[in-house]
Amino acid sequence: MILERCLPAPIRALVTTRTLRPGQTLFKARGRAADLYEVISGRLRLVRHDSFGRLETLSIATPGDKLGQASLCSEHYNCDAIAITSATVRRYPKAAVLAELERNPKLARAIIAMLGREVMSLRTRLHLQNIHNARDRVRTYLSLNAGTDGRTVSLAGTVKDLATYLGLTHEALYRTLAAMTADGEIKRSVGKIQLSTGFDKWCHPPTEMQAPVNS
Amino acid sequence: MILERCLPAPIRALVTTRTLRPGQTLFKARGRAADLYEVISGRLRLVRHDSFGRLETLSIATPGDKLGQASLCSEHYNCDAIAITSATVRRYPKAAVLAELERNPKLARAIIAMLGREVMSLRTRLHLQNIHNARDRVRTYLSLNAGTDGRTVSLAGTVKDLATYLGLTHEALYRTLAAMTADGEIKRSVGKIQLSTGFDKWCHPPTEMQAPVNS
DNA sequence: CGATATATTGAACCGTCTCAAACTTCGTGG
DNA sequence: CCACGAAGTTTGAGACGGTTCAATATATCG
Numbered sequence: 001m002i003l004e005r006c007l008p009a010p011i012r013a014l015v016t017t018r019t020l021r022p023g024q025t026l027f028k029a030r031g032r033a034a035d036l037y038e039v040i041s042g043r044l045r046l047v048r049h050d051s052f053g054r055l056e057t058l059s060i061a062t063p064g065d066k067l068g069q070a071s072l073c074s075e076h077y078n079c080d081a082i083a084i085t086s087a088t089v090r091r092y093p094k095a096a097v098l099a100e101l102e103r104n105p106k107l108a109r110a111i112i113a114m115l116g117r118e119v120m121s122l123r124t125r126l127h128l129q130n131i132h133n134a135r136d137r138v139r140t141y142l143s144l145n146a147g148t149d150g151r152t153v154s155l156a157g158t159v160k161d162l163a164t165y166l167g168l169t170h171e172a173l174y175r176t177l178a179a180m181t182a183d184g185e186i187k188r189s190v191g192k193i194q195l196s197t198g199f200d201k202w203c204h205p206p207t208e209m210q211a212p213v214n215s
Numbered sequence: 216m217i218l219e220r221c222l223p224a225p226i227r228a229l230v231t232t233r234t235l236r237p238g239q240t241l242f243k244a245r246g247r248a249a250d251l252y253e254v255i256s257g258r259l260r261l262v263r264h265d266s267f268g269r270l271e272t273l274s275i276a277t278p279g280d281k282l283g284q285a286s287l288c289s290e291h292y293n294c295d296a297i298a299i300t301s302a303t304v305r306r307y308p309k310a311a312v313l314a315e316l317e318r319n320p321k322l323a324r325a326i327i328a329m330l331g332r333e334v335m336s337l338r339t340r341l342h343l344q345n346i347h348n349a350r351d352r353v354r355t356y357l358s359l360n361a362g363t364d365g366r367t368v369s370l371a372g373t374v375k376d377l378a379t380y381l382g383l384t385h386e387a388l389y390r391t392l393a394a395m396t397a398d399g400e401i402k403r404s405v406g407k408i409q410l411s412t413g414f415d416k417w418c419h420p421p422t423e424m425q426a427p428v429n430s
Numbered sequence: 431c432g433a434t435a436t437a438t439t440g441a442a443c444c445g446t447c448t449c450a451a452a453c454t455t456c457g458t459g460g
Numbered sequence: 461c462c463a464c465g466a467a468g469t470t471t472g473a474g475a476c477g478g479t480t481c482a483a484t485a486t487a488t489c490g
Contacts, residue, residue, distance in 0.1 A: 050343065056345045058338065073331030078338065101323060105316060108323035112316075115330035116288030122337035123273065123293065127263065129344040130271045130382050132479080134446070160468060166344050170445055174470055346446080349478070375436065387478055389438055 001065075002091060003038060003114075006107040010020035011096045012083045018091055020044070026067065028080045034072030039063050042087025043156060048079045048150065057164040058114040059121070061083070067115055084157055131165050132174045135165055142186070142195060153193045218253060218281070218307060218329075221322040226311050233306055235298035241282065243295045248286030252308045253413070254278050257302025258377040263294045274336070275299070275371045277324060281329055287313065336366055344382050349391045352381055357410060358400070367409045 007015070017040065020026060026037065029048060039061050046058040046067070050105050058079050061067055071094050101108055124144065133136040145153050155162060162174040177193075180186045188195040219230060232255065235241060241252065244263060255278050261273040273294050276282055284297050286309050307413055312354050339359065346352040370377060374392070378385040392408075395401045397411070402409040 029279070052237070056340070058343065059312065067234065070335060073328055074335070101270065101327075102320040105318070105320070105323065108316060108320065111327055112323070112330065115327065115334060118334050119330060119337065120285060120289070122341065126273070126337065126341055126344065127271065129341065132445095144264070156467060167347075169447060170247075170469080171448085173470085175446095178470080209217055347477095373436065384479060385437085386439085386480085390478090392439080 001108055002014050003107070005099075006104060007097075007100060007109050008104070011100055015095050016091050018089050020087045020089070022085055023172075024083045026081040026083065026089065027077050029078055031075045031077050033068060033074055034094055035068060036071055036094055036097060037064045037067040037089045037091055038080075039067065040088040040090055042083060042085040043160070044081050044083050044087055045157070046081055048081045058162065059125075059195060060161065062156060066118075069118055072111070076206075091120065093188050095163075098140060111213065129157075132173050134158075134168055135180065136175070137168070138176050138180070139185075139199075141166060142193060143200065145157055151195045151197075151199070153195070165212060218251075218306065218312075218322070221325050222312075222315060222321060223319070223330055226315055229308050231306050232312050233280070233304055235302045237298055237300055239298045241296040241298065241304065242263075242292050244291075244293055246292050248283060248289055248292045249309055250283060251286055251309055251312060252296075254282065255303040255305055259302055259304075260297050260299050260372070260376070261294045262275075262297065270379060272376065274340075275376060275380065281333075284330060284333055284430045287326070312319045324353040325382040325408060349383055350382070350395065351388050352398075353388070353391050353395070354414075356381060358406060358414065361410060363369075366414070368410070370406050370408065386419045400408055 001049070019027075020042070026044060027033075027035075039214070044061045044067065046061060048056045048058060059065075061081070067089070068077055070078055085160055097107070097111075128137055128141055128144075131140055142153050147154065159173060159177070160170045163170040166173065168176075177188065180189055184196055185199060186196060219227060222230070222327070233241075235257070236276045241259060242248075242250075244402070256278055259276045259282065261276060263271045263273060274280075276296070281303070283292055285293055312326075318422060343352055343356055343359075346355055357368050362369065374388060378388040381388065383391075392401070392403065396403055399411055400414060
């Protein structure tokens with residue numbers, strides 16, 4: 001859903017676009033959160049530095065994704081947004097959006113849907129991170145991100161980027177992909193990974209599951 | 216924020232409360248998402264079964280927390296909600312809430328705030344999970360959850376629950392807590408953990424940080 | 431008071447991280 | 461057009477730490 005559609009003309013006039021070059025910063029953690037962004041083209045990386053200097057990729061934003069939703073509820077951004085490629089974003093002034101919210105239920109619905117999607121995406125992410133085995137984590141990621149044919153995953157960035165997204169070192173990811181290729185689970189080509197037929201069955205190795213839950 | 220306050224009387228009449236006994240299920244993953252809940256008393260555990268049969272605790276809900284926010288954006292719940300203790304919850308019919316949303320900007324604000332908090336909490340959670348070292352993860356959890364005095368953390372459930380929340384085996388957590396106690400970082404009493412003075416400095420061992428980011 | 435779950439510690443295994451080295455790719459400038 | 465440097469890619473070897481399996485103690489609840 002394009003937020004802009006829900007905004008009346010006077011506010012729409014306040015919406016501006018901005019272009020970024022690769023490596024350029026859109027906003028930084030702790031910066032005053034004044035705007036909400038939507039990616040029009042290109043890719044941005046949302047990163048956070050943890051207390052130990054480790055770089056943590058929150059997500060790779062692609063066209064249609066919104067950035068800085070937190071700004072609606074918080075005074076400060078809580079991550080850095082950095083362009084990976086050349087990129088253009090649409091900027092929505094937070095104050096105007098909040099004001100319009102009071103009068104425009106459609107906008108409220110749009111924003112609620114946006115946050116709802118964000119919540120679900122974070123849940124998925126958390127689910128991935130909880131898989132402590134590199135291979136299974138990669139498998140799950142792949143089946144979760146397979147395209148419409150269910151067999152092709154196109155990589156948003158470099159393999160190294162994917163590694164930080166998955167919470168693995170790049171070495172571990174390279175090794176895992178190599179092993180999966182050797183075992184015929186996947187085939188790799190530039191920027192893409194082909195899942196072999198019957199990939200799903202790899203996802204559930206000889207395991208009986210569903211621990212009983214008392215109800 | 217109590218959602219009920221934002222609802223007009225006719226709808227408020229549709230709000231019911233329900234009591235649960237320990238171990239009882241409020242809703243299950245994949246069930247039709249018809250309601251939104253708010254915890255009044257007691258504790259519930261939100262869990263999900265991953266593809267490998269492992270139990271994953273999404274969160275422990277305590278009074279004031281909302282459950283099934285996803286229901287507003289999705290047709291199905293995506294986790295199980297199970298009472299840990301005896302508990303009472305308030306049930307808001309999803310359809311009524313969505314309808315009221317069209318007319319009531321205050322309710323919209325409340326829901327947006329609720330989802331925003333959820334997003335932030337999930338981000339924090341993700342941040343924790345990305346710390347691959349048990350001790351540092353526990354340290355970070357503790358400093359993040361210290362009470363108003365900044366020195367006391369009260370445990371919502373059992374230590375075992377905390378372990379699954381942190382994505383550790385309970386053995387690993389017990390050992391870590393034991394080691395931290397031995398080193399004087401913390402002191403333990405029933406249901407509580409006392410952080411020793413200067414706990415923060417433990418959080419940043421001899422490390423230089425902030426990897427340079429091209430901007 | 432017995433049964434069930436939590437709490438606690440031990441020992442061994444396995445997989446990921448870390449450090450290291452080499453190769454490839456790509457863009458920039460001479 | 462090629463030389464060069466920077467960043468991504470790939471593989472190796474070893475250490476560390478969490479999981480796993482195991483055993484025992486303690487607590488809680490009917």
